Amino acid sequence: MATYVIVGAGLAGAKAAQTLREEGSDDEIVLIGAESERPYERPPLSKEYLQGKSEREKIFVHGADWYADNGVDLRTGLRVTRLELDQHAVRLSDGSRQPYHKLLIATGARPRRLPGPGLCLRTVEDSEALKARLAGAERVIVVGAGWIGLETAAAARKAGCEVTIVEPDPTPLYRPLGPELGEVFAGLHRRNGVDVRTGTGAAEITETGVRLSSGERLTADLVIVGIGAEPEVGLARDAGLEVGSGILTDAALRTSHPDVFAAGDVAESFHPLYGRRIRVEHWANALNGGPAAARSMLGQEVSYDRVPYFYTDQYDLGMEFSGDIQGYDEVVYRGSVPDLEFVAYWLREGKVVAGMNVNVWDVVSEIQQLIRSGVTVDPKELTSDRR
Known part of the structure; x- marks a missing residue:
């Protein structure tokens, strides 16, 4: 009997274990997690669970x-302390x-931190601590206008707090979406009473x-730090596996x-x-990547080529994003951007x-x-409401 060991009991690891069984394996499966909780999903931690809209039991991957x-x-x-590959x-x-x-290594990522008493959000314990702090806070500063920063800012406003967002880039979401759509999210938060700096x-x-960095001091009851995450590659690097980002x-x-x-x-x-390596931190990559890895471990032919996908809910805005904007040279829209009811397309050389x-x-x-097709499109066709 073979033994499959999965290091990391998050969504990817849990779904890999599930897939090994669904694909007919009756071998030993060991799923190892550093947290005390059984595997759970992380998106609710900055969305509905943080806002008290869903029960705790709903975050778990399995019963x-x-x-x-x-x-x-x-x-x-x-915790796994060492990989002995030989x-x-x-x-x-x-x-x-x-x-x-x-x-299978599915150790996920850890939040980047700053010195001082700021709160980060990664685990269910973090979410519960933040929820409790928001209930008693009046003024909140969010450092970082990425996805976690914006979602926690929205939750803080829902909790009745005064909120200031601090972001060194020219707009929120500048790197994943570019300045055009970054301004849309800046406007969304400003319309909901957030001071976006x-x-x-x-x-x-x-x-x-x-x-x-300008020297100005802002006072707050609570500081939330959302400046991205770093993959947990230490075990792999120490064992001699090839590591990039x-x-x-x-x-x-x-x-x-x-x-x-x-x-x-x-x-x-x-x-x-x-045609290149990419690293995707979003929920859908864990949801689909874990099963793909499991099938690969079983010796099946696997070519993991899912289009990167992400979603968010902030105030009255719900959105889904697909693809990768790297190298884009144009953005076009179908629908009404001011009314927050539209589809945006990023193009590179007409694709x-x-x-x-x-x-x-x-x-x-x-x-x-459209992304998969790689065909050259007429931007006027993309923006037509008759499509």
């Missing part, structure tokens, strides 16, 4: 009995040693607020060692559609490389088909 019922040895509250084993924080035939960073976080894999999610695979936030994988639907639904498949 409490699923792992035992499906013969998955779930070990929570344990011996096909991992060392655990309790001193034990776990052999494997195939290994771009082009300035946090030089220091103190007990009473933030000192900006994440653990390097081929399109089958296989690392530089033939019996070791990586999926989710931690993996920098070759993407057949783009659609990304699309975002805002309060417009059931068009993701159409957008992703």
Whole structure:
């Protein structure tokens, strides 16, 4: 009997374990997680769970009995301290040693932090602590206008707090969306009463607020830090696996060692559609990457080529984003941007490389088909309401 060991009991790891069983494997499956909770999904932590709109039980990937019922040895509250690739084993924080035939690394990412008392959001415990703090706060500063920063800012406004966002880039979401759509999100938050300050960073976080890079001091009861995340590549690097911005894999999610695979936030994988390696931190990549890695571990032919996908909900705006804007040279719109009911298309040399639907639904498949096709399009056709 073979043994499949999965390091990282998040969404990618849990879905990989599920897929191994669904694909007919009756081998031993060991799922190891550093957190004390069983696997859960992270998007609700900055959205509906943080705002008190959903119950705790709804965040979990599987029911409490699923792992035992499906013969998955779930070990929570344990860290893998070392990968012994030559011996096909991992060392655990309790001193034990776990052999494997195939290994999946799905360790995810950790939030980037700043010195001082600012709160970060990554775990369910973080979300619950933040929810409690928001209930008693009057003034909140959010450092960073990425997805987590904007979603927590929206939650803080829903909780009745005065909110200031501090972002050194020219607009919110400047890197994932570019300045055009970044301004849309800046406007959304300003219309909801948020003081959005771009082009300035946090030089220091103190007990009473933030000192900006300009020297200005802002006071607050609570500072939230949302400045991105770093993949947990330490184990892989120490073991001698090839690492770039994440653990390097081929399109089958296989690392530089033939019996070791990586999926989710931690993996920098070759993407057949783009012809290069990319690292995607979003929920859908964990949801789909875990099962793809499991099939690859079973020896099936796998070419993981999902179009990157992300969604967000902020105030009365719901949106879905597909693709990668790298190298775009034009953005065109169908619908009404001022009314926040539109589809945006990013083009490069006349080809659609990304699309975002805002309060417009059931068009993701159409957008992703355009991205996959690689055909040159007429921007007027994209912007026509008759499409």
